[in-house]
Amino acid sequence: MDSPKPSGATQAASVEIDYDRVNVAEIMARIQKAAAEAPAELSAANEPREAAPSSFSPASASPQTAPPAPPQTDWNSEPQGAKQRIKKIIRKLMRPFFPVIRLLALPIHEELRATIKSLHETNVRLDNLYHLLQRQAEEFDRKLDLGGERMDRGELRLDRLEGILGERLKDLDKSMEYIRLLHNLDHNLVVELTKLKVEADTLKSKVRILEKDQELTRRRERALEEQALK
Amino acid sequence: MTIALVVQRYGLEINGGAELHCRWVAEHMRTHMPVEVLTSCAYDYITWRNHYPEGEELINGIRVRRFPVSRPRSPEKFGRLQNRILEHEHREQDELAWLEEEGPTSPKLIHFIRKNQAAYDYFIFFSYRYYHSYWGIHAVPAKSILVPTAEHDPVIHLKIFRDLFRMPRAFVYNSEEERVMIQSLSRNEHVPGLVVGVGTEVPSSYAADRFRRKHGVDGPYLIYIGRIDQNKGCPHLFDHFLRFKRETASAVKLVLIGSTVLKIPAHPDVRYLGFLSEEDKFDALSGAELLVMPSFYESLSMVTLEAWALGRPVLANAKCEVLKGQCLRSNGGLYYENYAEFKEALKLLLSSERLRAALGDNGRAYYNANYTWDIVEHKYLKIMNDLGAAR
Numbered sequence: 001m002d003s004p005k006p007s008g009a010t011q012a013a014s015v016e017i018d019y020d021r022v023n024v025a026e027i028m029a030r031i032q033k034a035a036a037e038a039p040a041e042l043s044a045a046n047e048p049r050e051a052a053p054s055s056f057s058p059a060s061a062s063p064q065t066a067p068p069a070p071p072q073t074d075w076n077s078e079p080q081g082a083k084q085r086i087k088k089i090i091r092k093l094m095r096p097f098f099p100v101i102r103l104l105a106l107p108i109h110e111e112l113r114a115t116i117k118s119l120h121e122t123n124v125r126l127d128n129l130y131h132l133l134q135r136q137a138e139e140f141d142r143k144l145d146l147g148g149e150r151m152d153r154g155e156l157r158l159d160r161l162e163g164i165l166g167e168r169l170k171d172l173d174k175s176m177e178y179i180r181l182l183h184n185l186d187h188n189l190v191v192e193l194t195k196l197k198v199e200a201d202t203l204k205s206k207v208r209i210l211e212k213d214q215e216l217t218r219r220r221e222r223a224l225e226e227q228a229l230k
Numbered sequence: 231m232t233i234a235l236v237v238q239r240y241g242l243e244i245n246g247g248a249e250l251h252c253r254w255v256a257e258h259m260r261t262h263m264p265v266e267v268l269t270s271c272a273y274d275y276i277t278w279r280n281h282y283p284e285g286e287e288l289i290n291g292i293r294v295r296r297f298p299v300s301r302p303r304s305p306e307k308f309g310r311l312q313n314r315i316l317e318h319e320h321r322e323q324d325e326l327a328w329l330e331e332e333g334p335t336s337p338k339l340i341h342f343i344r345k346n347q348a349a350y351d352y353f354i355f356f357s358y359r360y361y362h363s364y365w366g367i368h369a370v371p372a373k374s375i376l377v378p379t380a381e382h383d384p385v386i387h388l389k390i391f392r393d394l395f396r397m398p399r400a401f402v403y404n405s406e407e408e409r410v411m412i413q414s415l416s417r418n419e420h421v422p423g424l425v426v427g428v429g430t431e432v433p434s435s436y437a438a439d440r441f442r443r444k445h446g447v448d449g450p451y452l453i454y455i456g457r458i459d460q461n462k463g464c465p466h467l468f469d470h471f472l473r474f475k476r477e478t479a480s481a482v483k484l485v486l487i488g489s490t491v492l493k494i495p496a497h498p499d500v501r502y503l504g505f506l507s508e509e510d511k512f513d514a515l516s517g518a519e520l521l522v523m524p525s526f527y528e529s530l531s532m533v534t535l536e537a538w539a540l541g542r543p544v545l546a547n548a549k550c551e552v553l554k555g556q557c558l559r560s561n562g563g564l565y566y567e568n569y570a571e572f573k574e575a576l577k578l579l580l581s582s583e584r585l586r587a588a589l590g591d592n593g594r595a596y597y598n599a600n601y602t603w604d605i606v607e608h609k610y611l612k613i614m615n616d617l618g619a620a621r
Contacts, residue, residue, distance in 0.1 A: 022588045024561045031578065035570035180420045183396065190372045 231614065232264045232349065236366050237356040238334050240269040240294055241282065247532070248357040248379040251428045255354075255377075256292050258429070258603050259610060266350070267294045268343065270334040270362070277302045278334035297339035307331055316384050325390045333361050344369040352614055354402070358394065359385055367397050374398040375613065380408050381527040382551070392416045400613050402426045404530040406559070407551045424613055427530050429603035432539045433509065438517025441510060445503055450580070451483040452545075453518035455511060455533045456525070458490035458502075463524030463547050468495050470524075470572045475499060477573065482519065482580060487511060516540050520563075520579055520586060528552050535601050538562050538593030543586050545575055562593025 017027060094101075237252040244250070252267070259265050267289075273281035279302045287294050311328045314320060339362055343353060347370045355363040358378040367374045376398040380386055395416035401423030403409040413419055442448060452471070458464045471484050472495060483499040487506050494502045506514065515521065521537035523546040528534075531553060534544050544563030546553035548571075557563040564579060566572040579586055599605075 017582070017585055017588075019584050019588050022561050022585070022592060024557055024564060024589075027578070028564060028575075031564065031571055031574045035568070035574045176417060179396075183420065187372060187399075 231351045231618075232266070233259065233352045233354060233614070234266045234268050234343075234350045235354045235356065236268045236339075236343070236362055238270060238278075238360045238362055239272050239275065240267050240289070240296075241273065242289060244273065247529070248377075250532075251377070251379065251530075252356045253290075253292075254428060254431075255606075255610070257290050258607050260292060262607065262611060265292055267292055268339060268353075268362075269294060269296055270336045270339065271296045271298050272334045276305060295342070297336045297342060299334045299336050300338070301333075301335050303331060303333045303335075312385075315388065322389055325388045328385075328388075329361055329364055329390065332359065335361050340365045340369055347373060352399075352617070355398070358391060359383070364390065364394055367394060371397045372399060375400045375402060375617075377402040377404075378408065378412060379404060379529045380412060381529050382411070383527065386411070386415060396421065399617050400424075402610070402613065404428070405552045405555065407555045408529055422613070422616065424609050426606055426609040426613075427535075427601055428532065429601050429606040430532055430536050430539060431508075432536065433512050436509070436512040436516045436540070438513060441513035441517055444510070445501075445514075447483065447485060447501060447514075447517075449481055449483060450519045451485045451501075451517075452520055452522045452576075453485045453487065453514055454522050454524070455487045455515065455536075457488050458486060458492050458494070460492065461525070461527060463526050464492055466547075467522060467524040468500070470566075470569050471500070472497060473569060474573055474576060478577065480580065482576075484522075485514060485518065487514060512536070512540065515542060518542060520545050523547060523550075523553055525553070526550050531556070534563075535597055538590075538597040539601075541587075541590035541594040543579060543589035543593060545572075545579060556596075560593050560596030562589050562596055564589070 235252050235256050237249055239249050240253065241249075242253075244253075256265050256267055270278065271280040271282045271284055272278040278299045280298050282296050284296055284298050287296070308328075308331045311324070311331050315324055315328050343366050347353075350373065352373050352375055353366060353370055354375045354377060355366050356377045356379060357363060358376060358380055363376065367376065374397070376395075378395075378401065385391070392415055395412055396418045398421060401409070401412070401418075401421060403412070403423055403425045404427050406425050409423060409425055454464070454467060456462055467484075474480065475482075475497075483501060486494065486500070486502045487504070487510075489505050490502065494500060503514075515537055518537075520543045521534065523531060523534055523544055525531065525547060526549050528550050529552060534546070534553065534556060537544050538560065544553075544557060546557055546563055546565045548554045548565035548567045554565050557565050564575040566575050579589075
């Protein structure tokens with residue numbers, strides 16, 4: 001290294017670093033942590049006005065202060081004083097017209113009764129639907145139990161298949177080992193064949209040399225014979 | 231010992247990840263042994279149309295043999311086939327048909343490998359997903375080493391690749407995450423492999439002031455270097471950065487370097503400088519507060535290694551397992567999964583110069599321990615020596 005390393009540990013951009021032994025994995029773990037925290041900080045920064053309580057905000061006051069009560073009217077209580085007297089006089093005056101008023105109110109009464117009847121029928125239908133729902137829920141539970149049993153059986157099958165697969169994988173490993181051995185064997189055979197080829201070539205050369213020697217010997221023999229017979 | 235590096239494209243003009251990776255490996259390994267490159271005549275990675283002449287040429291002292299592409303790729307047909315194999319039930323033949331269309335389809339290259347296998351001790355194939363790797367490894371499994379450069383790409387789940395990953399003699403992984411992904415997909419633990427990656431060429435001198443003067447950049451800035459497109463996570467970077475500016479009123483700028491296929495946001499603090507020279511790039515990187523890497527899919531990320539080589543910290547997208555793993559192993563950078571983490575991590579980095587320095591130092595130590603060329607070359611040699619000893 002050309003330049004000397006500064007020593008000691010310092011903190012840069014909220015990540016503490018030991019400059020004597022910089023470890024990228026450690027730095028990256030801290031960077032990743034900081035990066036993961038960054039969006040939370042960002043969203044928190046955007047939210048404080050909405051989230052922080054404020055004594056000036058009507059919205060913040062409303063959950064703590066009860067809403068103003070509606071004006072209470074006791075329709076059964078008797079009116080008091082002059083008001084009470086006036087009311088009595090009006091009632092007396094209106095009494096002859098009460099049958100007419102009742103007659104006028106009859107359609108409304110009929111409508112009210114019809115509504116009540118309709119509501120009753122709706123309640124009955126709702127009860128029926130509730131019972132139906134209960135029956136279906138029971139049916140569903142039963143089927144769920146059946147499904148669970150099937151799943152258990154499926155798991156058992158999967159376990160068996162896993163066992164078979166394990167055996168097959170072992171066979172595969174064996175096959176790969178055979179292939180590896182065959183590969184080595186191939187290499188060795190190529191080497192041996194190459195050597196044999198070289199040896200065969202050498203032997204052929206030797207045979208050719210011997211043939212030539214023999215031919216020479218024959219010629220010398222003939223020459224010697226001629227010399228001897230002269 | 232002679233080795234052949236097999237790659238889909240090759241050339242000084244080609245800056246694709248795996249292709250550049252291959253070129254650098256070739257140029258460094260030639261100091262240890264004779265190295266040849268076998269590749270196609272293609273330049274364009276969309277159609278693989280023949281561009282370079284067929285035959286041999288020397289590039290930076292490396293003998294390069296180019297083979298023609300018999301059939302250029304039809305992007306429409308390729309798109310249809312890819313949709314079919316990724317979204318529907320299909321057979322192995324369909325996957326092979328997809329591979330044929332994926333290309334670069336060069337049967338002559340495969341024929342050459344098969345015919346001349348005796349001339350090479352090892353064939354190192356780059357990028358698992360192309361025609362040359364699949365059929366090349368099938369042609370010479372006993373001499374093949376695969377540099378998969380795999381990402382979390384849906385096609386890695388294809389059956390043909392699961393089988394392919396069990397065939398080579400050895401693997402050269404770019405990262406631990408890549409190794410775990412490929413082993414968990416194909417169960418190829420028996421195939422030896424080393425996590426190697428690739429070194430990078432850091433210039434002997436670089437000057438942030440020179441960059442600031444030349445491009446008129448003042449004040450603190452973050453830097454993004456690479457292709458500016460959707461797959462690299464650039465739209466998210468723009469959103470996060472502009473939101474960060476709005477929320478924190480920070481004075482930091484964002485400097486973008488690389489070719490773009492996206493519209494860059496019009497903001498005074500977003501500076502797009504286009505494609506720059508290597509010198510300018512390293513000048514810019516050395517002056518940045520940190521490198522930001524928003525990519526979702528990376529098998530290594532060379533620019534991250536370059537930032538660490540210069541002692542600059544990194545802020546990476548944690549959704550890319552490789553980048554996250556590299557940050558954790560090196561203690562050289564922080565990462566983020568969402569805007570909240572981006573904001574916290576960036577705030578922390580910008581607020582603490584000591585943290586940036588400490589992370590940068592850790593990154594540099596990690597780079598020196600794992601990604602200098604001496605170490606990368608040594609690992610390649612170790613793989614080949616181990617294979618030779620096992621014969």
